[in-house]
Amino acid sequence: MVACAVLTVSGILYAADHMDAPAVKGQPTDITDLYVFQGKNTDNLVFVGNSQGLLAPSATGAASFNPNTLIQFKIDNDGDNAEDLVIQAIYKDGKVDFFGLTHPSFTGLRTKIEEGHFLGSVDVTPYGAGTPIVATGKDGIKFFAGPRDDPFFFDLDQFHKIVGGMATSFNNPGHDTFAGTNVLSIVVEVPKSLLHPQNGKINVWLTTSTAETTPKQS
Amino acid sequence: MKNVLKNALFGLTALACFASCHKHNPVTPEVFYDEADQMGRPAINTVFIKAPDKDKFNVTIPSVMAATFGSEMKSSLLGLNPGYTTNLLGLNADQFIGVLSTDVLNAATTGPTTFYDGTHVLTGRALADDVIDVELHLVFGGPDGSANPGLTSDHVDANDVPFLPEFPYLAQPH
Numbered sequence: 001m002v003a004c005a006v007l008t009v010s011g012i013l014y015a016a017d018h019m020d021a022p023a024v025k026g027q028p029t030d031i032t033d034l035y036v037f038q039g040k041n042t043d044n045l046v047f048v049g050n051s052q053g054l055l056a057p058s059a060t061g062a063a064s065f066n067p068n069t070l071i072q073f074k075i076d077n078d079g080d081n082a083e084d085l086v087i088q089a090i091y092k093d094g095k096v097d098f099f100g101l102t103h104p105s106f107t108g109l110r111t112k113i114e115e116g117h118f119l120g121s122v123d124v125t126p127y128g129a130g131t132p133i134v135a136t137g138k139d140g141i142k143f144f145a146g147p148r149d150d151p152f153f154f155d156l157d158q159f160h161k162i163v164g165g166m167a168t169s170f171n172n173p174g175h176d177t178f179a180g181t182n183v184l185s186i187v188v189e190v191p192k193s194l195l196h197p198q199n200g201k202i203n204v205w206l207t208t209s210t211a212e213t214t215p216k217q218s
Numbered sequence: 219m220k221n222v223l224k225n226a227l228f229g230l231t232a233l234a235c236f237a238s239c240h241k242h243n244p245v246t247p248e249v250f251y252d253e254a255d256q257m258g259r260p261a262i263n264t265v266f267i268k269a270p271d272k273d274k275f276n277v278t279i280p281s282v283m284a285a286t287f288g289s290e291m292k293s294s295l296l297g298l299n300p301g302y303t304t305n306l307l308g309l310n311a312d313q314f315i316g317v318l319s320t321d322v323l324n325a326a327t328t329g330p331t332t333f334y335d336g337t338h339v340l341t342g343r344a345l346a347d348d349v350i351d352v353e354l355h356l357v358f359g360g361p362d363g364s365a366n367p368g369l370t371s372d373h374v375d376a377n378d379v380p381f382l383p384e385f386p387y388l389a390q391p392h
Contacts, residue, residue, distance in 0.1 A: 015261070015264060016257075016260040016261050016264070016349075017255070017257040017260065017261070017263060017264065020255070020257070020263040020264050020272060020276070021255070021263060021272035021273045021275070021276050022272065022273055023254065023273040023276070024254050024255040024273075024276065027254070029254035029255050030255060031255045031256065031257050033257070033260065034257050034258065034260075034323055034343070035342075035343045035344065035345055036323055036325040036331065036342045036343055037325075037331040037332075037342045037343065037344040037345070038330070038331045038342070039385070040383065040384050040385070045325065045327065045331075046385075046387060048345070048387070048388065055391075057391070057392045060391055060392075069254075070251040076280075076322065080281065081280040081281040081320055081322055082279070082280075082281050106250075108279050109252060109253040109277055109279065110250055110251070110252055110253070111250070111251050111253075112248055112249065112250050112251065113249070113251075127391060132386050132390075134385055134386065142385050142386075144385065144386035147391040148386070148388035148389060148390070148391055149377070149378070149379050149388060149389040149390065149391055149392060151345045151377050151381065151388055151389070152260075152377075153348075153350075153374050153375075153376065153377050153378065154350045154372060154374060155372040155373065155374050158372065159372065162369065163298075168368060169368025169369060170368060170369065170371060170372045170373055171373065172371075172373040173373050173374070174371075174372045174373035174374040175374070176374045176377075176378055178378075179378035180378065180392050181392065182391040182392055185386070185388055187385065187386040187387065187388065189385055192327045195327060197327045200326060200327055200328050201324060201325060201326050201327060201341070202324075202325050202327060203258070203280075203322035203323065203324055203325075204258065204322060204323045204324075204325055205256055205257065205258040205280055205321065205322045205323065206256060206257055206258075207253050207254075207255065207256040208253070208254050208255045208256075209251035209252055209253045209254055210251060210252055210254050211249050211250075211251055212249065212250050212251070212252060
C-alpha cells in the first residue's frame with residue numbers, strides 16, 4: 001500500500017529522511033522527520049516523530065502503525081550524544097502506549113520497552129476524523145498518534161535534476177514535492193522540567209526499531 | 219547432531235531462564251527491539267551519506283558517527299560544491315562536517331526553538347522552519363550567502379497547508 005502511494009504521488013526517492021536507505025524503504029520503520037520545538041505553553045517542549053511518508057490521501061486510511069515497531073525519541077541531556085532519557089511509543093490494539101522519560105535499561109542499538117515507566121496512552125486518531133484525539137498522561141504529558149499532513153516542504157524533484165546534471169538551478173517559484181501527502185505522526189508535549197538539561201540544551205534523535213522475531217529472556 | 223545439541227541447549231537455557239525470571243515477569247517474555255532507522259537533522263543521510271553506507275548510517279550510534287562517516291561526508295560536501303570555502307556560520311569544510319556528522323537535533327530548553335532564524339542557530343526545529351533553504355545556504359552560499367544564487371533556495375518557503383496553533387500542531391491529513 002505504501003509502495004502504491006509512492007508511485008501515485010511521484011517517482012521520487014530520498015528527502016528529509018523519507019526512504020533514506022534501502023533496508024527501511026516502504027517499511028513501517030521508515031522515518032520521515034523529527035521536529036523539536038517549544039509548545040504553545042513555553043514551559044513545554046514538543047517532540048514530533050513522523051514515519052511512513054508520501055502517503056496519498058487514497059492510501060492514508062489503510063496506513064497504520066505497526067505493533068512490532070518501537071518508535072523512540074532519544075534524548076541526551078549532558079552533551080555526550082548518548083541517550084540519558086527516552087520517550088518510547090508503540091502501537092497496540094488501536095492505541096499507542098508511551099513509556100519513559102527514564103534512563104533506558106539498554107542504550108544503543110538494542111533496546112527494550114521500559115514497562116515500569118508507563119506514561120500514558122492515546123487512541124490512534126482515525127483518518128477522516130474531524131478533530132484529533134489528544135490524551136494527557138503522567139506529569140501532564142500530552143499525546144497524539146495518527147495520520148497528519150506531512151509538514152515537510154521541498155522541491156525535491158528539482159534538487160534531483162540538479163544533482164543528476166539535468167538542471168543547473170532551482171525554479172522560482174518551486175514546486176513542493178510533499179504537497180498533498182500525509183505521514184503517520186507521533187506528537188508528545190513534555191514539561192521542560194522533566195528533561196533535566198545540564199546546559200540549557202538537549203540533543204535529540206528519533207529511532208525506529210523492530211521486535212526480534214524470537215523473544216529472548218534477559 | 220549439531221541441531222540436536224543446539225535444541226537441547228536452547229531448551230536448557232529456556233528452562234533456566236524460566237525458573238529465574240518467572241517471578242519478575244510472569245506474563246510477557248522480554249522482547250528486544252533492534253534499530254532500523256534514525257535521524258537527527260533533516261536530510262543528513264539522504265544528502266551526505268553515499269549509497270552503500272545508507273543502511274549502516276541508520277544503525278550507527280550518534281557518538282561514533284563523526285569518526286565513522288566524517289571523511290565520507292566531507293567528500294560529499296565537496297562533491298556538491300567543489301568551490302566550498304566557508305559558509306554563513308564561518309565554518310570551513312572540516313568544521314561544518316564536524317557539526318553535521320553527529321546527526322542529532324540540538325534543542326534549547328530556554329528561548330526560541332528554530333533550525334536557524336538569522337539569530338538563533340540550531341536551537342530546535344519548528345514545523346515552519348525552511349530547513350532546506352538553511353542547508354542549501356550553508357552548503358552553496360559561501361561566506362556571505364551570496365554565492366551560487368540559483369542553488370541557495372528551492373523557492374518553496376512554506377508548507378502547503380497552515381499548521382494548528384495548538385497541540386498536536388500538525389495539520390489535518392489531506
